[in-house]
Amino acid sequence: MSIKKKLNRLKSHLSHEESAKTVLKTCQFSESEIPYLDVWEEEGVTPYFFDGSYCLIRERRFPIEQQHGIYSFSQFITAVNAWNESGMKHPLSAAGIEPESFVFFDTETTGLGGGVGNSIFILGHARLSGEEIYLKQHILPSPGAEVPLYQSFLESADYTTMATYNGKSFDWPQVKTQHTLIREHVPKLPSFGHFDLYHASRRMWKHKLERMKLSIVEKEVLGIERKDDLPGFLAPMIYFDFVERKDPQGMLGILKHNEIDILSLISLYTHLSFQILGLDQKRTAKEMYEIGRWFSHVGNAEAAKVSFSRLASSTNNEAIAAKHALAFEYKKEKKWTDALHLWEDVVDKGEDEGIRLEACIELAKIFEHREKDLQKAIDFTKIAEASFQNLQSAKYSKKTISYHDIMKRLERLNKRLYQSF
Known part of the structure; x- marks a missing residue:
């Protein structure tokens, strides 16, 4: 049958x-x-x-x-x-x-x-x-x-x-x-x-x-x-x-x-x-990025940095996301300058508004608390606001930062800058 x-x-x-x-x-x-x-x-x-x-x-x-x-x-x-x-x-x-x-x-x-x-x-x-x-x-x-x-x-x-x-x-x-x-x-x-x-x-x-x-x-x-x-x-x-x-x-x-x-x-x-283990010569940039994220998730910072660094120096579509992820690894290690340069590059060259939004907020934090540059902290917060509005227009549902938090940060920074004069 x-x-x-x-x-x-x-x-x-x-x-x-x-x-x-x-x-x-x-x-x-x-x-x-x-x-x-x-x-x-x-x-x-x-x-x-x-x-x-x-x-x-x-x-x-x-x-x-x-x-x-x-x-x-x-x-x-x-x-x-x-x-x-x-x-x-x-x-x-x-x-x-x-x-x-x-x-x-x-x-x-x-x-x-x-x-x-x-x-x-x-x-x-x-x-x-x-x-x-x-x-x-x-x-x-x-x-x-x-x-x-x-x-x-x-x-x-x-x-x-x-x-x-x-x-x-x-x-x-x-x-x-x-x-x-x-x-x-x-x-x-x-x-x-x-x-x-x-x-x-x-x-x-x-x-x-x-x-x-x-x-x-x-x-x-x-x-x-x-x-x-x-x-x-x-x-x-x-x-x-x-x-x-x-x-x-x-x-x-x-x-x-x-x-x-x-x-x-x-x-x-x-x-x-x-x-x-890097033995697959045909693995894609996206797969390398996911491997780096996996290493980061389980606390293997060195292996995560290796994966992200290889992608960050490339010209493929995952380079910006890899720089963003690598910056977070440097932040964990309190390597503020290294993280700052990477996030500035993300904001300057990135096309993903969600990533740019997160990078701007991280830069605002570094310039406010580490570099003591309130004006730059305000500038990046304003860019974050614009990115949020773009995401809102695109009905983006994965925002990790609220508009209320952005405006609250901007209000506090402006107040601190005014008081410093």
């Missing part, structure tokens, strides 16, 4: 969510027989028996020289080694971590909500093993088989660092919720470091991507094209059908979808690392 016909047949499930939940509650299995076992085995899927029940396990291996998008898996090793050699402080740093200690993790669930009403039916993970990437997926054949599902997964949980995509907010909390229900029967969940690549991707590319779905990041950033891939939103519906009929054909498509998700995390972590 073609995938199109399968999906058309499954559409009826969308309007029968309650009946699908009933299927999940009442469906049972026969220990003496695993339906379609021959089909499963042809696809590298084998049963795992534990505690009078079973789950299914799919295993795949990929050579580390295999390409996945713009990177081979071997370049993940390069990225981890580069972190260890750099000594750079960053939330994605792999310093002190071996490549083999990483696990790339993803789940498939019956819904997007949290809590016990949402069940995980695939636990998938991949890691470096010798000269290969070893991928393993644990499949829930029916409700009630959660104990062997988690037992088989936790037997494989020999790692120190996990990488996910939105896993801190969704995947791992869901794992913990499900584990709570069976914790008397399976080992404890491991403690580990967690890199959530969704938040990293959003920080890096929200300026060019309207949505941050992994499939979009894959295509637009990593050069990964999915062919004949099942849409993720159909996964719960296909699983309900599998529980009811036992035919694994639809589930095999979900397993492939999950496999690509997991392998893409390896390429994504590699790419983010190459960008941050």
